[in-house]
Amino acid sequence: MIFFVVSVFLLIAVANAQNGTGETYNNPISSGFGNWSQAYEKARAFVCQLTLTEKVNLTTQTGTGATYGYELGIIPRLGFRGLALDDSPTGVRGTDYSSAYAAGLNLAMSWDRDLMFLQSYGNGAEHKAKGNNAAYAPVVGPLGRAPEGGRIWESYSPDPYLSGVAFGQSIAGMQAGGTIAIGKHFVLYEQEHFRQVREWNDYGILSFNITQPYSANCDDRTLHELYLWPWYDGVYNGMGGVMCSYNQVNNTQSCQNTRLLNDILKGEMGFQGFIVSDDGSQHSGVLSAIAGMDMTILGETSPNGIDGLGISFWGPNLTTSVLNGSVPEWRLDDMATRIMASFFYLGQDENFPELNFAQGYLPTFGYEYPTAKVDYTQVNEHVDVRDAHAQTIRAVGSNSIVLLKNVNETLPLSAPRQMAVIGEDAGPSMYGPNGCSDRGCDNGTLAMGWGSGSTNFPYLVDPLSAIQARALQDRTVVQYVLNNYASATIASVVQQASVCLVFANADSGEGYIEVGGNYGDRNNLTLWLGGDTLIQEVAANCSNTVVVIHAPGPILMEDWIDNPNVTAVLFAGLPGQESGNSLVDVLYGAVSPSGKLPWTIAKNRSDYGTDVLYQPNAPVPQLNFTEGLFIDYRHFDDAGIEPRFEFGFGLSYTSFQYQNLQILALSNNKTTLAMPTTTVNPSICPSQSLNPSDYTFPATISSITDYIYPYIEANTSIYTPQATPTPTINAVAAGAQGGDPALWDVLYRVQLQLNNTGSKAGQEVSQLYLELGNDTPPRQLRGFNKTMVQPGEAQTVTFDLRRRDVSIWDIVSQSWVEVTSLGTDIGVLVGASSRNLPLRGVIPAQGAPYV
Structure with a gap:
């Protein structure tokens, strides 16, 4: 009975939610543009076999921790086992025997279309081999408006053209590997602060509580020429899914923003696939459905079910919304069709591997339904899916390293007599590469940022290990100090060396993890763990100091960059599992550096002109994009500001x-192009029974605790909310792909x-x-x-x-x-x-x- 009360409450709430009454919602209906036509034919035939609740089952995941099996679209009547979805852009998240790829940042630093495709192909192939149908990757939101933004390392560059190429190549590569690519986050998701109400209010660091996620406020021209530009590339390359973002856009929640989802993404851009929420970015039921969202993850009304497991805006509430007419039946058909079209577009109906791992759980045996503690069985098969992908990761790492300074050809090294390796970032973490959950710490060498964009390392080749392996060949003496604060020992060691390599880093990640007082976004652009002081100490005692930086974005270098004893500087980004090997390839000249900066390195933080909003300026924080088109190098050029290193800069061991x-x-x-015949007649499938008694919980199924089902309670009286005026919901023709x-x-x-x-x-x-x-x-x-x-x-x-x-x-x-x-x-x-x-x-x- 309690569940029935909650369902009615949610139904009433979503029917009268933000900006819903009196608006017009034009939902584009695609008939399958270009090479999607066959996939749409198969999808329609499949969906039109389904009952109302089976269609709802395709749209609503089963809930946080509800199952280690398939979490979406299980249809036993037709033998359809369902769909599995998982992160991340750096590899299959929360499993073992899979690769840890270089960050999206490094793909941008490589400026190499082939490597962008190859790494993404490997990632897609590994997801497929694990039995995962769709990956929440790649990332082009955030674009990189603020250099301190926590998740810019998952993405590419604040330049829309470079990001567009990388995004398009990554989409094409991942889907060629067999996995549906879900591009994220759409759109204007440019910082971690205030992205979720519970997340930030629970931190307890604010003087008052925010009431809604921040609103990114942007004019139409800036939106199109800057932030939407890469999404055109993604759609053009056949992207199967899009994840709508946590933030609001112009004070409407992204996942119920019909202007963004219906008019622009599905209409103007001709997006053929499905739109899925992020975990906790859905804020309504009816409105999100008619505004263009097609799937919800993880299913609950709150992120990770923090406000209650098994409670969903959709699931039984979506069933009820169709029955009472709040959501047209044809809109549900369209939602299910788009999801299945992506499935068929990737050919996943033919010989796709069974799901063989439990995301976030590594033991071999466990409960298939862990929250309910039901069905103890084998949940992990520990399938090794890495193939020879380490070669690609190593190539991305070495081809993305940016050589910023190289006085008198300090590099490449040639069998130095004695070398000093200094800094915690040079060596392994005392806790191992996976010692902190979702990589939420900065211990040892840094090769990946933190958050849902991370994955488990199968191993991590640290720089010191790789350098020592090469030193054995050259009979080079190698001494090292991995404590950044052991000043006396450091001075003694570096004074003996002919070349001194000093390693320093900075880190960032997603907002649900705090590291060193950094709540996802970086608090500053300086090096962590006393890195700037460490470099100065080494340079004061060594006339041939080579600096190596691992970081998620730009850092300030003014404290040491002009020091004559700093003879070379390498920016290595976040290169993944082959970090040390990639670095040694460049240090010793096996690979001539060819990376270029995908953003500007400034002399002062204020030179960028944009920053994270660290203190809320209203109960609903307002992030105003008043700079318009002028971010990063565009701003520096327009304002006449001299950078330390400009966008696109990078040295080589040769000259051109x-x-x-x-x-x-x-x-x-x-x-x-002759557009496919796209009917705007919304009747995609024959109408289903709208008798509530046909969609109650079947007697043949045993209910599992906190598992989200599509069924309504027995004897439910269907309540039809009265909105004044009633929203107008139309089916319209979709645009051309791209x-x-x-x-x-x-x-x-x-x-x-x-x-x-x-x-x-x-x-x-x-x-x-x-x-x-x-x-x-x-x-x-x-x-x-x-x-x-x-x-x-x-x-x-x-x-x-x-x-x-x-x-x-x-x-x-x-x-x-x-x-x-x-x-x-x-x-x-x-x-x-x-x-x-x-x-x-x-x-x-x-x-x-x-x-």
């Missing part, structure tokens, strides 16, 4: 010369000659920037290519510019407009970084003579 820029105009004819097909037309081809003028083979990342005028940043990245060139040789580098690359978002027409049609000449600049652009050309305005 750029010459012979050519710009070729291609056809300007717009691609028009937006207007003409956006992807190649309009211009830019070529140049890249010469290796040094004595070593090396890869160079050639970067193309455009000056688009019309109140845009002074220059914006719109192309890059990573090219291997042998010494004394030259390679032709080619960039293709698409219509979207030369367009801006027009808020009046709600469309992309080529700037040349506005009378604007486009400046074309090519070079080695955002401030080293020796080649320049012009694309003239339409109607002007082409030069």
Whole structure:
């Protein structure tokens, strides 16, 4: 009886929730665009066999800790075993015998499309081999508005073009590996502070309690040109799922924001897959359903069921909402169809492995239903899914290291006589690589941030171990001190060495874990554990000091970067399990450094112009994106601020010369595709019985404690909430996948000659920037290519510019407009970084003579 009271309460609450009454909800119905058509045919045929409660079962996970088996869509009548979903972008979360990949940050630092795809392919293949249907990855939200943001290491870069390429390649790679990629977090999720009410109020660090998650407030043009840009790439590459974010956007919860989910993602972008909540980001039942959300995780109304296990906005409440007409039956059909379309799109109906692990639980035996302590059985098969993926992880690590300083060719090393290795970050943690839950600590070398984006290390090659292995070959004497505060010992050791390697780090992660007073977001941009002082102490006693940094984002270096005894600096990011091996590859020259910065390193924290909101400015904190398009290098360039190291910067062991820029105009004819016949008749499947007695708990099933079922209580009287005025709910045609097909037309081809003028083979990342005028940043990245060139040789580098690359978002027409049609000449600049652009050309305005 208690459950029935809660159900009615939730039903009333969600029917009258935030901004629901009187609005129009236009739900795009897809018939399967392009290569999704067959998947949609199969999905419709499958869904139209289902009863109302079976469809609801596809939308609502079974609850926190309810099962170690399949947690979604179990349909025994049809022999459908259900779906399994798990994190993370760095590997299969909460299991064993799987790889620990480099962070998304390192993929961006590599500027290497092939490695972006290969690492993601390996991650997808491992998820599949574990029997996991969908992964909550990759990550492009946060984009990186604030350099202190806790989760920017999971993502790529504050530049939308670089992030878009990385996101699209990661989507394609993961799904080629067989796992549905669920891109996250949509959208404007740029900090950890105040993302969840319970999380932040329970910390007890605020002078007052917040009442709702923060609202990210952003204008339409900034939203499109900056934060939505990478999502177009994800949709274009066939992304199967999208996770809506914790925060509000313009004071509407993200997961019930029909403008974002229906109008933009499913409509404007033509997204074919399903939209799923984050754990605790669903704030309503009816509204989230009609606003475009298709699936809820973990199922409860609160994150991890903290306010009560087994209580859901959906489950039985969604069944009731369909029965009383609050949610149209065709909308439920669409939700289930989108979920199953992604399943069929990946071919998961054919020879997909059985689920063989229990997420977050490593013993071989346990309860299949742990909360209820029911069915003690084997829950882990300990399947080794790593294959040869360590080679890819090592390659990502070495190809992403950014060489920031290298005085008089300090690097690469050549059999030094005696080496000092200094700093806790050089060695192993005394607790082991997995000693802290979800990597929520900073002990030993840092190779991964903390939170749900982490995974278990199968091993972690620390830098000291890898250096010692190489030193054995070279007969190098290696001494080390792993205590950052053992000043006297450090001074004694480094004075004996011919080269001193000093390691330092900073860390960050997700907001549910606090480390050293950092609540997800970093409190500052300095090094942790006295790292800045440590570097200065080593440099004071060693004239050949090489600094190695592991960090989730930019750090300030002004205290030591100009010290003449600091002869080389390497930024290694968060490189995963092969950390030490990747570093040694670069230190000794087996790999010439080719990484480039995916963001700016400033001289002062205030130079960035954006920051985390650390103190709430209202009961519902308001995070105002008043900077518009001008974040990171765009802001530095516009404001005339000199950075320490600019966006795109990175040195090599060789040198390159750029010459012979050519710009070729291609056809300007717009691609028009015949859209599939997309009916807006909402009747996808034959109507089901709406008799409540047909959907009560079956007598043939034994109820498990705190397990979310789709069934309603017996003798339930269906209450129809009266909203005044009633929301209008329409079915409308979906857009083309990736937006207007003409956006992807190649309009211009830019070529140049890249010469290796040094004595070593090396890869160079050639970067193309455009000056688009019309109140845009002074220059914006719109192309890059990573090219291997042998010494004394030259390679032709080619960039293709698409219509979207030369367009801006027009808020009046709600469309992309080529700037040349506005009378604007486009400046074309090519070079080695955002401030080293020796080649320049012009694309003239339409109607002007082409030069």
